[in-house]
Amino acid sequence: MASNPPARPTSFAPGEAHSFGFVHGKDEGPWEEWNPTEESVRPVRGRHRVGKQRGGGLARSSTVLGVGVMAAVGAGGMATAAPGKAPVSISLPDLSSVTHSAKALVADDTDEAPETQAAPLTGAGLTTADTAQGATDAGEALRARIMQQAESQQNQVDSAAQKAAETAAAKQAVALAAKQQDAAQAKEAAAKKKAEEEAAAKAEAERLAELAKSYSLPTSSYxxxxxxxxxxxxxxxxxxxxxxxxxxxxxxxxxxxxxxxxxxxxxxxxxxxxxxxxxxxxxxxxxxxxxxxxxxxxxxxxxxxxxxxxxxxxxxxxxxxxxxxxxxxxxxxxxxxxxxxxxxxx
Incomplete structure (x- = not known):
């Protein structure tokens, strides 16, 4: 990594007003220029490592935060001292070098602190092929379940239809048997009645024949x-x-x-x-x-x-x-x- 170029010298005389809008006291100072370098801004190794967030986090590490603050100060071009304090002499670094240093630090921090990615709730340990296979299996399982339900419903419908047909056939058979029985009974009754009538007529004829033996016509040749x-x-x-x-x-x-x-x-x-x-x-x-x-x-x-x-x-x-x-x-x-x-x- 290249070192930052030296900042332009900036000095303030005590009690003078400057373009930044504040005045240094006479009894404050002397002041040294602060020029951030790679060694001064490098984070302590092995401490306060922050896991990389998925989707892009705002803060990478404490070092990045510090660099961001300095970049903001450099961009604004001013800093305000606390009340009662003498103005602080600030050296404004080149922003391109600060950005470059921040990127390098982030890369180096990434090397030291591997990215920790939150595990997905539904696909932990699954490859793309596993996910596709799981989706296929789930679809097949759903399809099989739907087909099974449809087949079950169709079986119920077929069973009900068969039962209704059997019931209708049984009723028809009972009605036909009853009709045939009634016809047979009617035929038997008619035959019985006819036989009874024939028997009665025969008996009457026999009776009359026997009676005729005791009766006679009154005359002949008439x-x-x-x-x-x-x-x-x-x-x-x-x-x-x-x-x-x-x-x-x-x-x-x-x-x-x-x-x-x-x-x-x-x-x-x-x-x-x-x-x-x-x-x-x-x-x-x-x-x-x-x-x-x-x-x-x-x-x-x-x-x-x-x-x-x-x-x-x-x-x-x-x-x-x-x-x-x-x-x-x-x-x-x-x-x-x-x-x-x-x-x-x-």
């Missing part, structure tokens, strides 16, 4: 000419009250069922009439006979001859007029339906 309920002026009631079996005169008339003869004789518009009362109280009227073969109080069986076909009474030709009066009622019922209920088909 033709049905007038049925029950026909309207006409020929009948005093205004309608036909029985069933007419047209047959030749003298055709045999038979007892329809076993019973007792309760009347046999002339009956006005009915001509010769026989009244047969059955065991249940039903009266059968056999009218317009040409002759009567039984008498009142006589018991007859099914198929016994009780008279012959004729044309007596209010008639237009030979025929058997049959009436049915349940419980001896004055108004009769349809003989056709009654005969059918007994298994007979006129």
């Amino acid at each position: 033709t049905l000419t007038s049925t029950f309920g026909e309207a006409g002026s020929m009948w005093s009631s205004g309608y036909h009250t029985g069933l007419d079996f047209a047959a030749p005169t003298g055709t045999l008339i038979k007892a329809v069922h076993s019973g007792t003869v309760t009347e046999a004789g002339w009956a006005g518009a009915y001509g010769y009439r026989t009244v047969l009362t059955l065991d249940d109280g039903t009266e059968l009227w056999f009218c317009h006979q040409s002759s009567i073969s039984v008498s009142t109080g006589q018991k007859v069986a099914t198929g016994d001859v009780i008279g012959r076909v004729g044309a007596t009474g209010n008639v237009t030709g030979p025929h058997l007029h049959l009436e049915v009066h349940p419980d001896g009622a004055p108004t009769g019922i349809d003989p056709m339906a009654w005969l059918q209920s007994k298994g007979l088909t006129p």
